[in-house]
Amino acid sequence: MADTILVVVEQREGKLNRVSWETLAGGQALAADTGWALEAAVVGSGVAGFAAEIAAKKISKVYAVESPKLEPYTPDAFSAALKQFLESRQPKLVLMPHTYQVRDFVPKLATAMGRTAISDCIGYKKDGAKLVFTRQMFQGKLAADVSFACDAPWFVTFQNGAFRGDKVEAGASAASVETVNVQIADGVVRNKPQEVFKEAKQAVDLTQAEIIVSIGRGIKEQKNIELAKQLAEALGGEIAASRPICDSGWLPMDRQIGSSGQTVAPKLYLALGISGAIQHIVGMKGSRTIVAINKDSEAPIFEIADYAVVGNLFDIVPPLTEEVKKAKAVG
Amino acid sequence: MKILVCMKQVPQKDAPLKLNESGTWIREDVSYEVNEPDAYALEEALRQKEKHGGEVVVITSGPARAQQVLREALAKGADRAIHLEDAAFVGLDALNTARAFAAAIKDEQFDLIFTGLQSDDYGYAQTGVVLAELLGWPHATIIMQIEKNEGGIRVKRELEAGFFQFVDMPLPAVLTIQSGINKLRYATLIGIKQAKNKPLRKVSMSEVQSALSANLQTIERLYVPQKTKQTQFLEGPASEVAKKLVDKLRNEVRVL
Known part of the structure; x- marks a missing residue:
């Protein structure tokens, strides 16, 4: 099977999180540099609409990873769902935006799969066959090029602003969308999240x-x-x-x-x-x-x-x- | 409640950093301090103990200098400390650091483990969550409040863009703590004196080595980021500068 880059996009409040487009732009750039295929996944309950939105971009395939247990978000459910999905697809690279939600479940997911995540990256470099990811260290005073020393899938999260979301290329025709229903057993989800709320009335995004x-x-x-x-x-x-x-x-x-x-x-x-x-x-x-x-x-x-x-x-x-x-x- | 607090010693915020000869890490000769969010994690553990009783244990890894972080924590009220003492711990990735901690506490039974939400040096924001997965415990990240309830605890998670969320979860659990969750205390003179007699267990690399593997990620190169921007300086009297800037915003930046 050819190597694949999978971008896991994030949705919140009925909209794709804007940073998802940045990660997708990063995925397109990496796909162009490596020759690997680019695919995307949206994780949640009833997310086919988001998948269709992504499918309009230059991408080979989009998955809607579905389970009623994925709503509301919990790290247990997201980690279990993506582990199942990734084990069946075996992508080489898994890219996600470095959001609070991703930070909450990616280290768990990578550990559960015996892998690692290079988190909060601001870019990548391709040196011959070698791929390194650039991240800030020491609060941005220094930068580091970091490489993977383990088998795929390789997890990478990108910092807000690492790529230009408005540079995402549209596709010539809509990519196919496949719904993947994942099974999450009872008892897997241990946390019980309550409603999301804003503290300050005028809180601004x-x-x-x-x-x-x-x-x-x-x-x-x-x-x-x-x-x-x-x-x-x-x-x-x-x-x-x-x-x-x-x-x-x-x-x-x-x-x-x-x-x-x-x-x-x-x-x-x-x-x-x-x-x-x-x-x-x-x-x-x-x-x-x-x-x-x-x-x-x-x-x-x-x-x-x-x-x-x-x-x-x-x-x-x-x-x-x-x-x-x-x-x-x-x- | 028996609480473990994972703490880290990091270079001081304003310390000038020098690269080592291989360009893969910084030179050791800088001033260090406790990682800021870890200080809040300790404070929260001490407050929980004051409310519910129990014990606060602090753990760190690193060379001899890192013991300072544990001494300060003991002076503030932690009951005992665990030091994974070896310079080689500094170079471990998040997975191996968590494995080393898990191995060092395998005979202990904690109700809660706290970490700061991320470190000021690596900034991976992973070790706490990885540790939870290794232990098979639930976790919650970027925590701003912790209350005990019937089934376990209710925590307040900070989300993005001014949003928050309460989450009920069972114990034992791992929580990563956000700076500003509480107000930090200072160590008292009596506390500093008492700290000298509190137990500090040292764990050598060889004791936990069997739990570790080669790092799963490698720092190929550490460097000073290059300035990539060409800065245009606008000069002249204020009114002229204002005109020039608006011209740039209109014709180059195109936001007007």
Whole structure:
């Protein structure tokens, strides 16, 4: 049997999680570089619709891995279902987005199969026949190329922003979809999850925002946040912050970007008065375009910025907001 | 409740790191500290013990320097410690680290095992979940609250995008703990004094070797990430910079 790359996509709240498209784009790139076939799987109960959505992309086959026991999500059920499925298909590579859900079951699944997962990767390299996966170490201060030293299937999870979701190639014709019903015995699922809920009423999903205006210690006082909010509003974006701002209670915790907050990859990330501590950078460096405004010319944020302004944000933000409004008015 | 807390010593957050000669790991001569989420895992274990009674045991692997993490935990109130002492433990992958821990505690009966949600060095976020699978126990990750109930425990999982979820689960279980679940305590002078007399069991590599295999994944190369971006610096008076930036956003970034 030819080698296969299998992408396991993630759905939540009736939508495919956006990072699934990124992983699929990564799968397409790997398929092109290795010549291996690309397939995808959606795991859950009643997921055929998602499978059809994936089948429109450039892919050889899509599986809907189904069992009523897969809803709601539990690590026991997902691990059991995928183990059964993977043992019957024997893919070479299994790719998944590095989401909280995937982190919850992949180490269990890989261990149950006597395999390992290279987690939270930001890319891959093909050196002759050798495939290595690049991941950040030491909070992003160093990078490592990691290879597998065991038999397939090889599990790899990709960080949010590792690939461009909008670069997924469409297929010439729809790929076939096969439903695979897996058997999960009684007693396998031990956890009893309750309803998912939001703590803060206005909780926002920054991972879905296309434009983010983010503030750091340079904003100095809580009342100054208004300046950043006006800019965000003019741009049609969301406001976010580095950890110290949220720890001070100036913005709610769900607006926090970074290793302990959300990981985002918007089209535009505008960093105001953010120095760029690694804990923050890991949460936003996948952004397509990064604009940094900071008065310290040595601030590490400039290392990853596409556009940089060395200056006082209080001087630059008000005229910037006005210019954005003007540009928008012209249309 | 008898709780085991898995802890790790990692380089200090702001410590400059130097690569070793083979370019596969960092040089040892840096300052170390306890992995931040592990400190919260310990604190949570101490709080659970204060509420329900029982025992808190801390475990780590690594060379002699790693004992510092255990000493600090004992000073804060842990009852005893287990040190898998060998520099070679540092290079183990998540599977082998979990296997080593499982082997070291095979004669113990814990109700709960806590780990931090991930380490600041490798950042794999796997060892706790792998350990649960090896032991055949249920697990839950990124935990922000733990309550005992009739059938076992109810935990609060942090999900993405501001969502949370309560999960009921039986004991024994493995939980990976999120930073910020509680407020950390400091060790007291009395605690530090008492820690000296608390039991610390050392486990050598040879005692657990039979449970281990060659690593299933290999770090081929460790390196300083290359700067891939060309940064355009916009200069001039504020009003001019604002105009220039909007022009870029419109014509190059195309978000306006």
